[in-house]
Amino acid sequence: MSQKVEIETEFITVGQFLKEVGIIGTGGQAKWYLKENSIEVNGEPEDRRGKKLYKGDKIVAEDQTFEIA
Known part of the structure; x- marks a missing residue:
């Protein structure tokens, strides 16, 4: 089962998403996190x-599945 992540805008970036779900503490950590860890967006590896x-x-990150809603 996936966790729903509600957004109010048309889109969010992967960096904003990682911060929103608490995987990273600040947006500046996103680049480092994505170099060291893999995530998948719609079944495809993503590092941007x-x-x-x-x-x-x-999105699959940290062995959890999330869905943007």
Whole structure:
């Protein structure tokens, strides 16, 4: 089962997402985090902190599944 992450805007970036769900403490940690850890967006590996996430996207990070809602 995936955790829902509610957004009020059209999209958020991977860096904003990681901060929102508490995986990183500040946006500046996103670049480092993505170099050291792998995440998947809609089943594809992703390492760009600026990648835009839209409603319906599924993200796997830290052995957890999230869905943008």
